[in-house]
Amino acid sequence: MANLNEVDELSGVETTGHEWDGIKELNNPLPRWWLWTFYLCILFAIGYVIAYPAFPGLHGASKGLLGWSSRADIRQELSAAEQANSEIVAKIRAAKITDILANEKLRTFAVAAGASTFKVRCATCHGSGAQGSPGFPNLNDNSWLWGGKPEDILQTITHGIRDASDKDARTSQMPAFGHDKLLTSDQILAVANYVRQISKQDADTALAATGAKIFTDNCAACHGDKGEGKREVGAPQLNDAIWLYKGDLNAIIQQINNPRQGVMPAWGSRLGDVTVKELAAYIHSLGGGE
Amino acid sequence: MATTTIIERQDVKAINTGAKAAGAPLYKTRTKIFPKRADGAFRRLKWLIMLVTLAIYYITPWLRWDRGAYAPNQAVLVDMAHRRFYFFFIEIWPQEFFYVAGLLVMAGVGLFLVTSVVGRAWCGYTCPQTVWTDLFIAVERFFEGDRNARMKLDAAAWSFHKIILRVIKHATWILIAVATGGAWIFYFADAPTLLKSFITGQAPFIAYGTVAVLTATTYVFGGLMREQVCIYMCPWPRIQAAMLDEDSLVVTYNDWRGEPRSHGSKKALAQGLEIGDCVDCNACVAVCPTGIDIRDGQQLECITCALCIDACDSVMEKIGKPTGLISYSTLHDYNHNLVLAKNPTSGVIAPHRIRDASGEFISGIRHFDWRIFFRLRTLIYLGMWGLIGIAMLYMLMTRDRLQLNVLHDRNPISVKLSDGSIRNGYTIKLLNMVPEPRVITLSIDGLPGAQMAVAEMPEVQGRSADISVDPDKLRSLHVFVTQSAQMTTVGKVPFKITAHDKQSSEQATYAAQFDVPGAKP
Numbered sequence: 001m002a003n004l005n006e007v008d009e010l011s012g013v014e015t016t017g018h019e020w021d022g023i024k025e026l027n028n029p030l031p032r033w034w035l036w037t038f039y040l041c042i043l044f045a046i047g048y049v050i051a052y053p054a055f056p057g058l059h060g061a062s063k064g065l066l067g068w069s070s071r072a073d074i075r076q077e078l079s080a081a082e083q084a085n086s087e088i089v090a091k092i093r094a095a096k097i098t099d100i101l102a103n104e105k106l107r108t109f110a111v112a113a114g115a116s117t118f119k120v121r122c123a124t125c126h127g128s129g130a131q132g133s134p135g136f137p138n139l140n141d142n143s144w145l146w147g148g149k150p151e152d153i154l155q156t157i158t159h160g161i162r163d164a165s166d167k168d169a170r171t172s173q174m175p176a177f178g179h180d181k182l183l184t185s186d187q188i189l190a191v192a193n194y195v196r197q198i199s200k201q202d203a204d205t206a207l208a209a210t211g212a213k214i215f216t217d218n219c220a221a222c223h224g225d226k227g228e229g230k231r232e233v234g235a236p237q238l239n240d241a242i243w244l245y246k247g248d249l250n251a252i253i254q255q256i257n258n259p260r261q262g263v264m265p266a267w268g269s270r271l272g273d274v275t276v277k278e279l280a281a282y283i284h285s286l287g288g289g290e
Numbered sequence: 291m292a293t294t295t296i297i298e299r300q301d302v303k304a305i306n307t308g309a310k311a312a313g314a315p316l317y318k319t320r321t322k323i324f325p326k327r328a329d330g331a332f333r334r335l336k337w338l339i340m341l342v343t344l345a346i347y348y349i350t351p352w353l354r355w356d357r358g359a360y361a362p363n364q365a366v367l368v369d370m371a372h373r374r375f376y377f378f379f380i381e382i383w384p385q386e387f388f389y390v391a392g393l394l395v396m397a398g399v400g401l402f403l404v405t406s407v408v409g410r411a412w413c414g415y416t417c418p419q420t421v422w423t424d425l426f427i428a429v430e431r432f433f434e435g436d437r438n439a440r441m442k443l444d445a446a447a448w449s450f451h452k453i454i455l456r457v458i459k460h461a462t463w464i465l466i467a468v469a470t471g472g473a474w475i476f477y478f479a480d481a482p483t484l485l486k487s488f489i490t491g492q493a494p495f496i497a498y499g500t501v502a503v504l505t506a507t508t509y510v511f512g513g514l515m516r517e518q519v520c521i522y523m524c525p526w527p528r529i530q531a532a533m534l535d536e537d538s539l540v541v542t543y544n545d546w547r548g549e550p551r552s553h554g555s556k557k558a559l560a561q562g563l564e565i566g567d568c569v570d571c572n573a574c575v576a577v578c579p580t581g582i583d584i585r586d587g588q589q590l591e592c593i594t595c596a597l598c599i600d601a602c603d604s605v606m607e608k609i610g611k612p613t614g615l616i617s618y619s620t621l622h623d624y625n626h627n628l629v630l631a632k633n634p635t636s637g638v639i640a641p642h643r644i645r646d647a648s649g650e651f652i653s654g655i656r657h658f659d660w661r662i663f664f665r666l667r668t669l670i671y672l673g674m675w676g677l678i679g680i681a682m683l684y685m686l687m688t689r690d691r692l693q694l695n696v697l698h699d700r701n702p703i704s705v706k707l708s709d710g711s712i713r714n715g716y717t718i719k720l721l722n723m724v725p726e727p728r729v730i731t732l733s734i735d736g737l738p739g740a741q742m743a744v745a746e747m748p749e750v751q752g753r754s755a756d757i758s759v760d761p762d763k764l765r766s767l768h769v770f771v772t773q774s775a776q777m778t779t780v781g782k783v784p785f786k787i788t789a790h791d792k793q794s795s796e797q798a799t800y801a802a803q804f805d806v807p808g809a810k811p
Contacts, residue, residue: 032319104746129702131705138702140702140705140715141705141706141707141708141713143708237708240709241706241707241709241775242707285745285768287705287713287715287745288707
């Protein structure tokens with residue numbers, strides 16, 4: 001073997017026989033520190049495959065003497081986090097929503113927890129910033145269909161709106177004035193112009209004057225004499241700048257003709273007391289809470 | 291007669307002799323080095339520097355500094371848990387870490403400066419590896435004796451006496467190593483508290499782990515590996531070559547006056563041979579902590595500890611020759627003197643060429659001149675070093691201790707309220723960077739008619755609010771700014787949010803934007 005490779009003249013060291021463009025590799029011994037590190041790595045590797053999961057099998061990898069698993073690690077971390085929060089969660093469970101908001105520590109925790117639940121459960125309809133979209137109310141503003149006090153918000157989230165599965169759900173129904181022929185299309189046009197007028201938008205004043213009478217007869221019972229709305233029945237305020245289904249003439253006519261009735265699920269039974277309280281605290285903190 | 295003095299010749303060979311010769315193996319087993327004790331000016335300087343540097347290292351965490359009731363009273367403290375760094379009167383927040391980066395840049399430029407002036411002074415005097423190795427060798431010498439005694443003990447068969455000496459030596463080394471590793475952790479927590487909890491076993495695992503690792507490295511590097519760290523592990527010997535020039539002071543064997551070497555001057559003189567000053571006593575090799583022969587010239591292994599200068603000078607004094615056969619010298623001077631000493635035709639060094647009739651050096655011989663310190667290179671390094679220092683000092687003196695950060699809500703950017711007015715939300719972060727509680731007045735400037743509300747403080751109304759911020763803390767608030775429909779202009783309207791401390795009249799201003807949706811008219 002030794003005779004196979006030539007010996008380098010200058011250094012007197014045998015070459016490995018590898019050659020690249022005339023450059024030959026000397027077969028120098030490995031540095032001792034390198035060799036020992038290598039042996040130590042082998043020793044470590046043997047210890048490692050004994051102690052930790054290593055060999056793949058038909059039904060999962062070998063368990064290893066230490067019985068370590070990443071899932072167990074995660075479970076442990078999660079339960080530790082739960083344990084760490086258990087005290088404050090118990091306080092939130094026992095406290096009323098108003099007391100939670102009055103206590104800085106509880107409020108901070110509840111708002112943060114509510115924000116994360118909101119992203120998962122509520123953002124689908126209300127938007128990730130709770131900014132809403134036509135048909136789904138913006139929760140940042142100060143216009144509330146069913147009330148903006150903490151306990152009102154909590155009630156709405158817990159029991160939902162027009163959710164048939166919850167007997168305490170908030171519910172109401174606006175008549176389909178056009179579809180059910182309660183008003184003629186001329187009357188609807190007039191009352192729509194009146195609604196535009198009281199919300200300080202451009203309107204045909206002559207039609208609006210006719211519409212005022214129709215409004216008092218047909219709409220004021222729920223929406224109020226001046227269109228200020230009625231939260232007991234979830235009737236929106238009409239003389240303001242906020243529109244659930246847009247405020248242009250066509251949208252208003254459409255809503256009078258055949259109203260859409262928004263539905264929100266009852267979350268109380270799905271998420272539990274603590275989570276809905278946290279959600280209510282978060283919604284209340286968005287800036288429109290009363 | 292000076293020549294009657296008997297100079298003991300050391301039987302020692304440089305460890306790197308023949309290392310570069312053809313056929314030498316790439317890997318060489320370590321040659322044990324038993325540095326002999328040296329005495330002289332440089333050795334005394336090294337003792338002093340060792341004392342000062344070790345004292346700084348061990349004592350600093352125990353210095354106290356009163357910062358009032360709201361901040362730790364440890365003079366130097368790296369508070370990882372609270373993300374604060376304290377250095378006497380300076381407190382640094384994580385975002386001010388560039389001061390530390392600046393210090394590191396200064397340390398780097400300072401190292402260049404020192405190296406270009408006096409070569410590897412860092413390696414020879416202040417590098418922790420050098421200081422601790424020096425200390426460990428001193429301990430070794432204290433228990434086992436000087437070079438010859440240590441060599442004898444090393445070669446001797448194992449006996450009770452040898453075992454006892456070795457156990458004592460290693461135990462002392464380990465004690466020093468534990469103290470070294472132990473001192474490190476006190477920079478990261480209140481030292482007295484940590485010491486107590488460390489001794490009673492209550493300290494966090496990281497403390498014990500750190501001490502264990504640093505104990506091991508100190509013991510292994512200082513006691514066992516020593517010069518091998520400098521020669522094989524440290525990158526600085528490789529980099530230093532770029533930092534030196536012909537005017538840098540480096541430890542030099544002045545062969546122009548040393549050669550030819552004589553083993554016995556009497557014999558040589560009797561034979562009519564011309565001899566240089568070097569008596570080939572090998573004292574310079576025997577004291578070398580990296581085991582080299584400086585007479586082979588500048589080399590990577592030389593850490594310029596200058597102990598060979600001490601050793602040689604004491605020999606020169608004994609034999610009545612001028613000191614400085616080995617000296618700090620520049621390559622320029624050395625080359626100049628060498629040319630003078632060499633016979634122009636044969637190229638052989640001839641001692642008589644540099645001496646006059648009385649044996650004194652001729653006037654053409656160049657000696658150390660302090661003016662070599664002032665060269666373009668060193669002045670540029672000094673200028674850079676000073677400029678960075680002054681800039682940092684200026685920034686430190688004028689830095690804000692009240693800061694204001696404003697993050698405009700992005701989702702939604704703006705909200706239309708029931709009466710048509712527009713509301714924008716901002717997350718406002720007030721940084722009270724002094725260890726005292728403060729009341730900061732937050733106000734909006736511009737944006738006519740706009741009102742402010744704070745989510746966390748329902749009582750706030752109007753255009754400003756007094757906000758109390760805990761000492762050395764950040765307070766984050768969600769602030770709503772609302773402008774009525776009549777006052778709004780569509781688009782991004784600039785305005786200012788201001789934080790003001792009435793007591794110190796410190797002020798921070800943030801240029802914010804108020805977003806009003808809609809098509810521009």
